[in-house]
Amino acid sequence: MSETTDIQAVNEANALAETARQTVVGWQGVRCTLPPDWNVTGFSMERESGYLRIDAPSDSTLTVQIRWTDAGAPDVKTPYYFLARKVRRMLHRPEPKQPAVDLKANLDKFLKEIAKQSKKSKERLDAHSKPERVEREDEKRRSINFNWTGAGKGQGKIWHCQICNRVLVAQVVGMGKDINAIPGIASRLFQSLEDHAEDGFDLWALYDLQAGIPDGFRLESQKLLSGYLHLSFQRGAERIVIDRWGLANITLKKFTTAEWFANHSLVNLKPMQKRDETAESGHEITRYSGKLSLLSRLQAIRQAKLSLRNMPTRFEGGVWHCPESNKMYAIQIWRQTRAEKIWEEVLSRCVCH
Amino acid sequence: MRVPLKWKLYSAAGRYLPFLKIKPPEVDRKAAMTLRPGRNAVLRWEAQEESGKTLLKVPVNLQGGRFRKRIAQWMKVPKERVVELDEVGGYVWELCDGKHTVEQIVQATANAFKMNRREAEVSVTMFLQMLHERNFIGFYKKTAKSARKG
Numbered sequence: 001m002s003e004t005t006d007i008q009a010v011n012e013a014n015a016l017a018e019t020a021r022q023t024v025v026g027w028q029g030v031r032c033t034l035p036p037d038w039n040v041t042g043f044s045m046e047r048e049s050g051y052l053r054i055d056a057p058s059d060s061t062l063t064v065q066i067r068w069t070d071a072g073a074p075d076v077k078t079p080y081y082f083l084a085r086k087v088r089r090m091l092h093r094p095e096p097k098q099p100a101v102d103l104k105a106n107l108d109k110f111l112k113e114i115a116k117q118s119k120k121s122k123e124r125l126d127a128h129s130k131p132e133r134v135e136r137e138d139e140k141r142r143s144i145n146f147n148w149t150g151a152g153k154g155q156g157k158i159w160h161c162q163i164c165n166r167v168l169v170a171q172v173v174g175m176g177k178d179i180n181a182i183p184g185i186a187s188r189l190f191q192s193l194e195d196h197a198e199d200g201f202d203l204w205a206l207y208d209l210q211a212g213i214p215d216g217f218r219l220e221s222q223k224l225l226s227g228y229l230h231l232s233f234q235r236g237a238e239r240i241v242i243d244r245w246g247l248a249n250i251t252l253k254k255f256t257t258a259e260w261f262a263n264h265s266l267v268n269l270k271p272m273q274k275r276d277e278t279a280e281s282g283h284e285i286t287r288y289s290g291k292l293s294l295l296s297r298l299q300a301i302r303q304a305k306l307s308l309r310n311m312p313t314r315f316e317g318g319v320w321h322c323p324e325s326n327k328m329y330a331i332q333i334w335r336q337t338r339a340e341k342i343w344e345e346v347l348s349r350c351v352c353h
Numbered sequence: 354m355r356v357p358l359k360w361k362l363y364s365a366a367g368r369y370l371p372f373l374k375i376k377p378p379e380v381d382r383k384a385a386m387t388l389r390p391g392r393n394a395v396l397r398w399e400a401q402e403e404s405g406k407t408l409l410k411v412p413v414n415l416q417g418g419r420f421r422k423r424i425a426q427w428m429k430v431p432k433e434r435v436v437e438l439d440e441v442g443g444y445v446w447e448l449c450d451g452k453h454t455v456e457q458i459v460q461a462t463a464n465a466f467k468m469n470r471r472e473a474e475v476s477v478t479m480f481l482q483m484l485h486e487r488n489f490i491g492f493y494k495k496t497a498k499s500a501r502k503g
Contacts, residue, residue: 039471057470058456059383207469226476227468247466250405250440326467 024210026203027052028219029164030066033192035185038064040206047218061152061175062182064189067110068168071101071160101160101167103132103144110158110169111148118150125150135159146171153179155186164196201349204231208325209244212349214342220303236310237300239334240346241266248321248328258286261319261330267296272315279320280348287318289343292334300334310336316343324353388492390458390481391451396489400443407443409436409489436489441466445480449490455481 021036037057044050049069056062115125129146143159156171172186197215217233227246272290312334319330367375397410463473
């Protein structure tokens with residue numbers, strides 16, 4: 001009996017360790033889980049239609065490609081499209097009903113592009129697809145599985161999600177000896193792949209950084225440098241900025257976390273109220289909060305391209321050092337007075353180790 | 354690894370004359386990761402324990418005739434210049450001993466500084482490239498004979 005319990009405990013511990021090591025990727029509402037050390041190597045900034053590319057580590061040719069488009073948006077956006085949408089919103093009219101998305105046609109279009117690429121490398125494309133099926137208990141997703149062989153091999157899935165009205169194509173591609181690993185990776189990918197926010201929060205995860213941002217915020221700018229990550233989100237004039245610095249042990253020889261944050265903060269921290277807190281993760285956070293000065297408000301409006309929507313009045317910021325991952329994290333939020341809990345919500349969803 | 358003269362000319366032309374649109378030669382990533390960087394024998398270095406920095410002492414090339422030497426003497430040109438490497442740079446420099454491959458150096462750096470594997474790869478390869486451009490290191494290619502020896 002005790003032996004069985006021991007084996008169970010070991011299995012559970014192994015499963016936990018495996019979960020901790022796996023790579024979580026989140027971008028523009030799309031999120032998935034992949035084996036350890038896979039990394040994002042290509043992405044688009046657009047929310048409505050975009051792509052994400054995640055590569056396997058070292059010399060493997062395996063790669064995951066994810067593409068999504070908003071099924072409701074027309075291919076060519078005329079001024080009338082934007083004007084009609086704005087008027088509808090002003091008059092609180094519902095969006096017009098869209099015709100059902102033809103998944104098969106979307107898949108054919110996608111496979112045609114792959115055939116073109118295969119033709120360049122003088123390989124013939126051999127593609128197969130399964131019949132369309134409805135997934136999930138709530139029947140909110142229609143999908144088609146497909147695979148192809150040409151210049152390499154690919155296994156993928158195309159689906160339409162009724163909740164976010166996105167058409168998403170995801171595939172695992174590999175060449176040479178790596179093609180044997182494709183089915184395993186594909187099954188792991190399709191089990192974990194999601195295309196919209198959960199509980200109103202989008203997961204943004206890449207290079208060991210995981211953050212939950214309210215789904216109304218849109219990515220405005222990013223800097224993904226070796227040792228420094230910066231993501232800036234905007235909702236009207238409200239802003240959330242997340243920074244992550246690597247090699248904290250070297251930085252902290254010269255500066256304290258508070259000094260480092262004061263040097264890199266986007267507002268003047270002197271008039272802000274400073275206090276030390278302990279986060280759920282157990283890290284000591286140096287937190288700043290206070291009213292935004294008139295100059296900072298004007299800067300926020302300029303940053304929001306002169307939009308007065310969600311005009312921020314308060315600033316919340318904080319920095320902490322995570323010794324487990326040897327990194328420093330900082331969150332800065334420009335918020336409206338009524339959005340009081342946004343700091344706690346973003347902080348609780350920021351995973352540092 | 355000795356870079357052929359043709360490649361050197363091509364890359365120089367591509368860099369300084371961008372309108373020619375000369376593409377640099379394609380490097381096989383897998384092969385590049387198996388190269389073993391080794392330090393230039395004429396360089397001396399000194400690791401400072403307190404600051405964690407490493408100082409590379411690079412001899413200044415004073416060759417080129419009596420006149421040039423006289424001018425250098427008159428202008429008091431130092432015989433060597435000092436290049437300062439930070440803690441990470443010093444760590445990588447120590448591993449450039451001709452025994453470790455680029456792959457091993459990347460992995461060791463990622464583990465030592467708790468960096469993401471990809472981040473470590475990008476920064477270490479860029480750093481090695483910079484050291485190579487300044488002739489501080491060279492790359493040994495593992496030959497079939499040395500591979501058999503292990």
